[in-house]
Amino acid sequence: MNADETAIYKFLQGYPGVFVSVTEISRRMGARRKFDQDRTWARPILRRMDLDGLLESNEVGEYRLKKKTGTTTTFKKALGQPGVSLGDTTMISLDDVAAAEDG
Numbered sequence: 001m002n003a004d005e006t007a008i009y010k011f012l013q014g015y016p017g018v019f020v021s022v023t024e025i026s027r028r029m030g031a032r033r034k035f036d037q038d039r040t041w042a043r044p045i046l047r048r049m050d051l052d053g054l055l056e057s058n059e060v061g062e063y064r065l066k067k068k069t070g071t072t073t074t075f076k077k078a079l080g081q082p083g084v085s086l087g088d089t090t091m092i093s094l095d096d097v098a099a100a101e102d103g
């Protein structure tokens with residue numbers, strides 16, 4: 001990866017699982033003058049990273065880091081991350097346990 005790709009990758013690590021717009025990435029990553037000249041200067045870099053399999057995009061052209069397959073996360077950690085699937089999780093409260101024991 002070149003310097004721009006590395007900087008974008010590190011920036012997107014701060015937004016795990018969240019799609020970020022090209023304009024927002026261009027605004028945050030580039031110098032003010034670079035952003036003023038072209039508000040989407042990062043688009044070709046992001047597209048190349050997408051083709052290389054580092055990023056994924058949604059239907060409106062926003063990007064996020066590609067989720068690694070085969071990795072697992074703890075349930076407690078997953079609760080704090082927006083967009084993380086909890087799979088076939090069942091929530092059991094103490095009231096449910098007490099009711100099952102009584103009846």
